[in-house]
Amino acid sequence: MIVQEARELAQKSMSKQRFKHTLGVAEMARKLAVLNAMELDKPLIAAYLHDVAKEVPIKRQLELAREWGLLNYPEDETAPKVLHGPIAAHWLKQERGLNSEICAAIAHHTLGAPGMSRLEMLIYSADMVEPGRDFPEVDKLRQALYDDLEKGTLVCVEHTLNYLKHNKQTIHPLTLKTYEDLQRRI
Ligand SMILES: [Fe+2]
Numbered sequence: 001m002i003v004q005e006a007r008e009l010a011q012k013s014m015s016k017q018r019f020k021h022t023l024g025v026a027e028m029a030r031k032l033a034v035l036n037a038m039e040l041d042k043p044l045i046a047a048y049l050h051d052v053a054k055e056v057p058i059k060r061q062l063e064l065a066r067e068w069g070l071l072n073y074p075e076d077e078t079a080p081k082v083l084h085g086p087i088a089a090h091w092l093k094q095e096r097g098l099n100s101e102i103c104a105a106i107a108h109h110t111l112g113a114p115g116m117s118r119l120e121m122l123i124y125s126a127d128m129v130e131p132g133r134d135f136p137e138v139d140k141l142r143q144a145l146y147d148d149l150e151k152g153t154l155v156c157v158e159h160t161l162n163y164l165k166h167n168k169q170t171i172h173p174l175t176l177k178t179y180e181d182l183q184r185r186i
């Protein structure tokens with residue numbers, strides 16, 4: 001798939017508002033890719049496609065996840081908003097033969113994963129700090145990512161964990177594993 005096709009597929013799969021977010025993720029992905037001397041195609045394709053399954057009704061997402069064997073933790077069913085990444089990745093791989101590295105970045109954009117590649121880190125982080133995001137500390141996270149992709153991603157995961165704890169929300173085991181893995185690696 002080429003970048004333009006990914007962009008068109010995204011545009012027809014989602015609301016105007018979500019497409020605007022997607023364009024923001026693509027913009028941030030481009031910036032981080034340039035800073036890290038990475039080739040642009042994979043980051044841009046992953047950015048455009050990361051939320052293509054987000055607007056599939058949750059009930060249908062659960063059915064698909066069950067059918068495709070994507071339910072790995074009890075939290076996947078109790079907090080099913082985390083399923084849209086794995087669902088999009090599985091569908092794009094099976095139906096469109098999308099490159100595995102791009103699929104991994106799409107699959108792991110919400111929760112992270114242990115052993116993330118630079119492309120996976122880049123999409124996880126770009127989703128969190130794209131120019132449309134506005135929360136306290138977003139500038140601090142952006143700067144940490146501009147300084148160092150790996151350390152910046154750790155700062156993003158840490159921020160997410162603190163936010164979830166503070167708001168007494170469920171912490172998915174994959175996010176904890178991601179945090180521990182990045183700490184070990186850095
Ligand atoms: Fe998402």
Ligand SMILES: [Fe+2]
Pocket residue numbers: 021025050051127
């Ligand atoms: Fe997103």
